[in-house]
Amino acid sequence: MLEPNFSESQLQQAVNSAFIRLIFEERGEWVFANVPSLFDEFVLGWDSAFYFPWLPHPALEEHEGCNFFIQYKLSCELTTRGAGQWNDWKEPYLRFKIPHSTKGPDNRHQDDYHQWERLKELANKNYPTFYATNSTLKKENLKEISKDGSLLCKTPFLDVRDITQLHKYVTFTETSDFFLLHSEIEKSPRLGNDFIFERLRETRKASMSESNRLLYESLKELAVNDESWQVDLRQISDSLSSGSDVGKVWLVRSLLSGFIGRHIGAQMFWYPGRG
Known part of the structure; x- marks a missing residue:
């Protein structure tokens, strides 16, 4: 060897x-x-x-x-x-x-x-x-x-x-x-x-709607033991399920960005792809 x-x-x-x-x-x-x-x-x-x-x-x-x-x-x-x-x-x-x-x-x-x-x-x-x-x-x-x-x-x-x-x-x-x-x-x-x-x-080329969903699911896993995270995520969950038109997608994106800023202290970037 x-x-x-x-x-x-x-x-x-x-x-x-x-x-x-x-x-x-x-x-x-x-x-x-x-x-x-x-x-x-x-x-x-x-x-x-x-x-x-x-x-x-x-x-x-x-x-x-x-x-x-x-x-x-x-x-x-x-x-x-x-x-x-x-x-x-x-x-x-x-x-x-x-x-x-x-x-x-x-x-x-x-x-x-x-x-x-x-x-x-x-x-x-x-x-x-x-x-x-x-x-x-x-x-x-x-x-x-x-x-x-x-x-x-x-x-x-x-x-x-x-x-x-x-x-x-x-x-x-x-x-x-x-x-x-x-x-x-x-x-x-x-x-x-x-x-x-x-x-x-x-x-990175995933649609904003799909990226929102994937990010929400990841955050949900991390929120198991944090009640403040769970409260904020419920609001995002309601918006996710309320529709998929452009305005709703951007609203969810804004909510996710604010969530990450408050709870993680980081900025969220999204690079447009198709869809």
């Missing part, structure tokens, strides 16, 4: 910087990469997170006000026929492990899926939640593709929202356009930044 000659934190720093660079080039905005302490990461589940104001997902206060999440994993390369997943690829492949290894009460190593469970909670609410891993084992190559602006294109991203089962390993090859998730085989698209941002662009 061949291991990369750089750390997970090195990959994290490079990819975070690439996201900041990309957003600035595309939108002229500087975004901030939130990186929690190791203690906080255990609670949150992610390594890095951003707040992108154009997404229809409200900022999550308990997740440092973010709505886009990344967990970084280092992949090693397996090159021999005796490797665990060789028969699935029949060629050298890269692999990372989803659970952490921890020592149990009997002092034996066991798989800990706590981090995965936190990520899946976010993904189940439809928040953009990704594993990001390396496609190279050499730090010099990582530096080169960071410098020439192609790092995000060459970084494999796995959308946690696409995963339906519990798995231990994720495998892929340098040229594959998909991942295999093991033990029970599940196939999932391998996403580069083009795919990720295309998904975000598609979301």
Whole structure:
């Protein structure tokens, strides 16, 4: 098994910087990469997170006000026929492990899926939640593709929202356009930044009426334990159900914007699409 000659934190720093660079080039905005302490990461589940104001997902206060999440994993390369997943690829492949290894009460190593469970909670609410891993084992190559602006294109991203089962390993090859998730085989698209941002662009082009509904549903989930949120949301619910003409849609949009300003302290942006 061949291991990369750089750390997970090195990959994290490079990819975070690439996201900041990309957003600035595309939108002229500087975004901030939130990186929690190791203690906080255990609670949150992610390594890095951003707040992108154009997404229809409200900022999550308990997740440092973010709505886009990344967990970084280092992949090693397996090159021999005796490797665990060789028969699935029949060629050298890269692999990372989803659970952490921890020592149990009997002092034996066991798989800990706590981090995965936190990520899946976010993904189940439809928040953009990704594993990001390396496609190279050499730090010099990582530096080169960071410098020439192609790092995000060459970084494999796995959308946690696409995963339906519990798995231990994720495998892929340098040229594959998909991942295999093991033990029970599940196939999932391998996403580069083009795919990720295309998904975000598609979301951004949703009609205002549909965006209002999705945002309301997300806020409703967050309001379970807050009576003041529930009172304000009832007014929005009444307006949502009262009609779909242009005036009503804009009224709901205004109510949602005011709600987010009062309860979350953020501004709501909407970029017109079709419908």
